[in-house]
Amino acid sequence: DQQVKQNSPSLSVQEGRISILNCDYTNSMFDYFLWYKKYPAEGPTFLISISSIKDKNEDGRFTVFLNKSAKHLSLHIVPSQPGDSAVYFCAANAGGTSYGKLTFGQGTILTVHP
């Protein structure tokens, strides 16, 4: 039962253009969402997060949008850079817990071409 889904296994983008990574979830108890980035042979690193009381959070080139009614979130990277090439994971945390147990999606491999 995949509660967090990233339906695009991979995405290829030209340098300078926008990258849009998508994520869908099924558990209505999720109320905090995060994006992690992972390079080969390294652990995931935190990128950006959003609480369910918001519909947008921005940090530099990275913006996360949340559509609660559609149970959908997306990560926008503008402009994309070759160093952004990595695997991106969407993750979610259920409300009512007092700790950070995360449920991850399968990941999307982003390749940014120079």
Next chain:
Amino acid sequence: GAGVSQTPSNKVTEKGKYVELRCDPISGHTALYWYRQSLGQGPEFLIYFQGTGAADDSGLPNDRFFAVRPEGSVSTLKIQRTERGDSAVYLCASSPLPGPADTQYFGPGTRLTVL
């Protein structure tokens, strides 16, 4: 400062053997998590420690898996009678506090291969 470290980085074992995987969290971090990442999948929660106690072990697949954190710092994940299906990357993460908004810092993982 030092990040989360995990040893060994790679472990190859035979079916039926016992293995221990070690995690050194960032100093002072009270919350510690273990996740398992199978090929082509995202990390999957195994267990959460707050201090020395396992506050949530609901993600452990079965009773062959056990984890400890006796002094509230280093943690060891123990797998008995390993099976080929246990092959995966085992990730450890720590955070200063246990809340969902507290960033989890991940180690590089231990790649376990069961032959």
